[in-house]
Amino acid sequence: MSSYWQDVDWSSGRHQRECSAVASVGSREEAMKFPADFFLMVHAINRLRNNETADVDACVPPIDRTFNVLLSHSDDMKNNADRMSVFEEVKGKVVRCLGENLRLDEEMLLRIYGCLQINCFGIRDPFFMERGEGLYLDPSIIDHSCERNATFLFDGLNITIKAFSDIKAFEDSRISYTELFVPTCVRKRRFTKNYFFDCRCRLCDGSSFADLFPVRCDNVHCSAAVPTEERALLPCSSCGQNPACTAEQLDRSSLLMRRHLEGVEENDDRITIAEFSLTEILDDFDIIRARCEKVLHRDNMLLGMVQDRRGRLLSTMERYDEAFAAFQQSLTSMRKFFSPNDIKFALQLLKTALSAFLSGSYLSASLFLAEAARILKVCEGSSRPLVVLANTLLERLRDFDGEIYEADPDCNAPDHYFLVKSLLALLCNVRMEEKFLDVEDSIVPYLDHQ
Numbered sequence: 001m002s003s004y005w006q007d008v009d010w011s012s013g014r015h016q017r018e019c020s021a022v023a024s025v026g027s028r029e030e031a032m033k034f035p036a037d038f039f040l041m042v043h044a045i046n047r048l049r050n051n052e053t054a055d056v057d058a059c060v061p062p063i064d065r066t067f068n069v070l071l072s073h074s075d076d077m078k079n080n081a082d083r084m085s086v087f088e089e090v091k092g093k094v095v096r097c098l099g100e101n102l103r104l105d106e107e108m109l110l111r112i113y114g115c116l117q118i119n120c121f122g123i124r125d126p127f128f129m130e131r132g133e134g135l136y137l138d139p140s141i142i143d144h145s146c147e148r149n150a151t152f153l154f155d156g157l158n159i160t161i162k163a164f165s166d167i168k169a170f171e172d173s174r175i176s177y178t179e180l181f182v183p184t185c186v187r188k189r190r191f192t193k194n195y196f197f198d199c200r201c202r203l204c205d206g207s208s209f210a211d212l213f214p215v216r217c218d219n220v221h222c223s224a225a226v227p228t229e230e231r232a233l234l235p236c237s238s239c240g241q242n243p244a245c246t247a248e249q250l251d252r253s254s255l256l257m258r259r260h261l262e263g264v265e266e267n268d269d270r271i272t273i274a275e276f277s278l279t280e281i282l283d284d285f286d287i288i289r290a291r292c293e294k295v296l297h298r299d300n301m302l303l304g305m306v307q308d309r310r311g312r313l314l315s316t317m318e319r320y321d322e323a324f325a326a327f328q329q330s331l332t333s334m335r336k337f338f339s340p341n342d343i344k345f346a347l348q349l350l351k352t353a354l355s356a357f358l359s360g361s362y363l364s365a366s367l368f369l370a371e372a373a374r375i376l377k378v379c380e381g382s383s384r385p386l387v388v389l390a391n392t393l394l395e396r397l398r399d400f401d402g403e404i405y406e407a408d409p410d411c412n413a414p415d416h417y418f419l420v421k422s423l424l425a426l427l428c429n430v431r432m433e434e435k436f437l438d439v440e441d442s443i444v445p446y447l448d449h450q
Contacts, residue, residue: 018042018043018046022034022039022042022097024099025093025096034093035089035090036132037086037113037116038090038093040116040120040133040134040135041094041109041116042094042097042098045094045098045112047067048067049103065137065138065140065141066137067115067135067137070115070118070119071115071118072110072111072112072115072118073117073118073195074107074110074111074114076196077110077113077114077117082193083117087113090113091106091109094109115135116135118195119135119137119140120133120134120135120140121133121134121139123154123157125154126154126386127385127386127423127427128347129426129429134159142161142175143174144174144191144195144197144199145174145176146176146187146199146201146202146203146204147201147202147203147339148174148176149163149165149166149167149173149174150163150164150167153380153381153384161173161175162379162381164341164342164343164378164379165339177191177194177195178190184204184209209228211227212300212301212336212337213228213257213296213300213301213302214227214296214297214299214300215228215232215245215249215250215253215295215297215300216245216295216296217236217239217241217244217245218243218244218246218249219236219239219241222236222241223238224236224237224239224244224297225297225299225300226244226297228250228254232244232245233247249295252295253295256291256292256295256296256302257296260288260302278317279317281313282310282313282314285306285309285310286310288306289303289306289310292306298332298333299333301334303329303330303333304329304330304331304332305330307327307329307330308330308348310326311324311326311327311330311352311355312351312428314326315351315355315428316425316428320358320359321359323355323358323359324352324356324359324361324364327348327352327355328352328364330348330352331352334348340375341375341378342379343375343376343379346372346375346379347372349368349372349375350368350372350386350390350427351428352368353366353368353390353393354420354423354424354427355424357393357397357420358417358420358424362397365397366397366398369393369394370394373387373390373394389419393416393420396416
């Protein structure tokens with residue numbers, strides 16, 4: 001929703017009426033547990049009922065796009081039992097909420113639901129935490145590509161599409177509908193399930209998998225990356241080892257990757273600790289890492305994923321030396337996988353820099369911070385919070401005169417050490433059910449101070 005419609009909703013009393021209608025379905029505490037789809041449906045129905053099918057103020061360059069032209073994939077929804085089950089649950093709440101004012105048949109309700117499911121954006125804060133969902137009519141026209149050339153950013157509820165490579169025309173803009181940090185099989189499954197299309201880009205057609213997930217050459221002295229396919233049974237192109245990888249080793253690596261890559265989900269960026277201790281979870285990752293390192297090449301993205309998760313757990317345990325080593329090792333495969341100006345790679349560089357800072361490796365921290373700040377500036381713009389924080393810390397490190405960073409509870413000035421710990425905790429995104437520090441409360445006042 002644009003800022004224009006936020007003002008209209010409040011001044012017209014629609015916002016207040018919708019809140020009253022929601023109260024008829026349950027208490028405030030109960031309503032807070034309702035799926036976001038319910039609130040989107042109620043709001044969309046109220047606007048459509050008043051023939052408000054477009055955002056009048058909205059896009060630069062202007063695009064005459066209305067709700068009526070959105071794809072809903074209603075027929076595909078009907079053939080998907082899981083999606084229809086969720087729809088029935090949401091529909092029941094919507095009917096109870098709007099009652100006799102609904103005046104829409106089930107076919108139209110399904111179309112509205114489908115349009116919202118297919119075209120909504122996840123609203124993220126400046127630290128890339130999900131804060132909600134919203135329908136933005138004009139940006140929703142942009143198609144998907146795993147080899148994206150643009151990204152989307154939020155300033156509150158306002159969305160900006162920002163290119164990070166040369167684009168000749170707006171029609172050539174491409175964003176990614178999912179994280180690229182998950183394996184091809186997971187991405188393709190999510191495209192089919194959530195958007196009802198099959199991506200056939202270079203990264204999804206299978207031809208690049210063997211090169212992005214290579215194995216080690218059987219010659220222990222050779223550093224060559226061997227593709228995970230029949231080419232592995234040929235002589236190594238680097239040392240001549242014949243075959244470069246035995247069939248048994250190739251089968252073992254394929255089984256290892258299939259077992260662990262299939263388990264990676266898009267939301268796996270959030271590690272939730274519920275029934276097990278951090279130490280137990282870390283032990284599991286160490287076992288996986290040891291198995292991977294025996295057969296997989298350091299350029300293999302599975303190793304990068306495992307090292308990233310180890311680094312995040314180690315950071316949460318404040319074992320920063322080990323976390324820095326894990327993040328640094330994860331960068332090897334990520335440099336191969338991501339484009340040079342990809343925001344995901346910039347965030348990985350930032351985690352590496354922050355863990356280096358906390359481990360006392362200030363020169364390494366400066367180098368990684370400088371690279372992260374450059375990419376973040378391209379992807380986000382110089383005034384965005386992460387860019388400001390990265391540049392501020394970089395300046396502080398350049399002025400570093402050898403003193404030890406320590407948290408000083410009596411110091412009124414912003415404490416860089418505590419700031420770095422807070423930002424790293426936020427980026428690592430490890431949630432423990434019993435206790436989680438909302439570190440944004442520590443970072444936002446710092447930005448205000450700046």
